[in-house]
Amino acid sequence: MLTIKELKIPGYKRVIEANESQSGLHCFVAIHNSTLGPALGGTRIFPYAQRDDALKDVLRLAEAMTYKSAIAESGTGGGKSVIIADPKKLKTPQLLRAFGQVINVLEGEYIAAEDVGSNVEDMLEIHETSPYVSALPLDTSSGDPSRFTAWGVFKGIQATAMKLFGSPSLKGKTILIQGLGNVGSKVANLVFWEGAHLILTDIDGNRLQHQAKLYGAHAVDPHGFLKIKCDILTPCALGGVLTREAIPSLRCQGIAGAANNQLENEEVAKLLMDAKILYAPDFVINAGGLINAASEFNHEGYDPKFVRDKVNHIYEILLNLMTQAEKNGKSTHQIAIEIALHNLSHLIGQRKEKIIFKPVGSQKKRALA
Numbered sequence: 001m002l003t004i005k006e007l008k009i010p011g012y013k014r015v016i017e018a019n020e021s022q023s024g025l026h027c028f029v030a031i032h033n034s035t036l037g038p039a040l041g042g043t044r045i046f047p048y049a050q051r052d053d054a055l056k057d058v059l060r061l062a063e064a065m066t067y068k069s070a071i072a073e074s075g076t077g078g079g080k081s082v083i084i085a086d087p088k089k090l091k092t093p094q095l096l097r098a099f100g101q102v103i104n105v106l107e108g109e110y111i112a113a114e115d116v117g118s119n120v121e122d123m124l125e126i127h128e129t130s131p132y133v134s135a136l137p138l139d140t141s142s143g144d145p146s147r148f149t150a151w152g153v154f155k156g157i158q159a160t161a162m163k164l165f166g167s168p169s170l171k172g173k174t175i176l177i178q179g180l181g182n183v184g185s186k187v188a189n190l191v192f193w194e195g196a197h198l199i200l201t202d203i204d205g206n207r208l209q210h211q212a213k214l215y216g217a218h219a220v221d222p223h224g225f226l227k228i229k230c231d232i233l234t235p236c237a238l239g240g241v242l243t244r245e246a247i248p249s250l251r252c253q254g255i256a257g258a259a260n261n262q263l264e265n266e267e268v269a270k271l272l273m274d275a276k277i278l279y280a281p282d283f284v285i286n287a288g289g290l291i292n293a294a295s296e297f298n299h300e301g302y303d304p305k306f307v308r309d310k311v312n313h314i315y316e317i318l319l320n321l322m323t324q325a326e327k328n329g330k331s332t333h334q335i336a337i338e339i340a341l342h343n344l345s346h347l348i349g350q351r352k353e354k355i356i357f358k359p360v361g362s363q364k365k366r367a368l369a
């Protein structure tokens with residue numbers, strides 16, 4: 001049986017908590033803001049220790065999606081969902097289909113996509129019960145977003161290099177990548193071909209050794225990596241890596257990576273600025289995947305070339321905001337929030353056309369055919 005509870009959270013448009021007894025589903029869906037379009041954000045499946053950890057995570061992630069969408073002008077709003085479960089043990093078709101029933105309650109105000117713990121095949125399973133899903137593995141859909149996220153991060157690393165060294169070239173620069181999953185491994189590949197020296201770390205030892213061998217990289221312990229000297233640090237694992245305590249020991253000149261919510265809190269953005277470490281705000285540099293997923297709802301249909309050109313623009317957006325931050329004596333994070341709020345209040349990038357969703361359940365057979 002499905003039970004849905006509406007939670008009143010100040011500053012959020014809608015937050016729901018749902019349980020479904022047969023599949024064991026316990027999840028939250030948060031819509032922070034939908035001024036510019038329906039909220040599009042990933043479905044994170046993670047074994048949170050406590051209910052409140054999951055709630056805190058979904059709220060933080062949904063708010064960041066509002067700023068990400070506003071700056072990327074993706075015609076979507078800010079939202080996110082989390083399912084409390086270990087994806088390796090408890091991610092079943094029943095659980096995903098029950099989750100589809102939960103998002104149906106929001107009638108298209110929230111659109112799911114893949115995230116940590118979920119993948120494009122899972123989106124297909126959710127689509128068996130709900131039309132409000134993006135990033136399906138079909139030729140009419142946008143598919144795996146990570147190659148676009150990685151390309152956007154690569155452009156962001158180049159923008160950071162431009163600002164720091166006067167050239168976007170990475171030849172001879174040392175890039176330290178934390179997390180070699182879907183995004184991090186692709187970023188490693190891109191910076192390798194640009195002539196960078198790589199330092200790599202991951203909690204998955206086999207993955208780390210494999211990637212280090214591919215790129216002649218130096219593999220380092222995932223616990224002490226923040227103290228290692230490099231030109232640009234590229235966090236591509238989970239959030240919260242940049243803490244107050246960590247800042248004094250950092251030995252990089254710039255930080256540009258994919259992980260969501262890298263800053264422990266807003267104060268850390270100021271501390272980075274004081275330490276003269278140039279930070280590419282996470283919700284700006286990692287917008288490639290969102291731009292890709294949002295574009296499948298364009299009335300002209302999904303076009304990877306359109307997405308590529310839009311993701312390339314992350315380079316200029318970052319360079320401009322880094323210059324504005326320098327001129328105004330503000331952190332890059334602060335300037336990024338100001339740009340997002342400006343776009344929200346002037347309805348810049350607002351979606352004009354109503355989204356037509358793919359009918360439920362019609363896609364799985366096609367994908368398997």
Ligand code: NAI
Nearest residue numbers: 145146149179180181182183202203222237258259260289
């Ligand atoms: P993933 O799950 O494929 O890869 C994460 C990698 O980080 C794994 O190899 C894992 O072993 C490693 N890892 C986890 N904790 C670690 C730690 N403490 N130290 C070192 N390595 C650790 O995830 P994906 O898709 O590559 O995403 C990476 C980050 O980028 C996440 O924070 C995600 O939210 C963010 N992001 C991803 C997007 C996408 O298109 N996949 C879009 C926007 C943001």
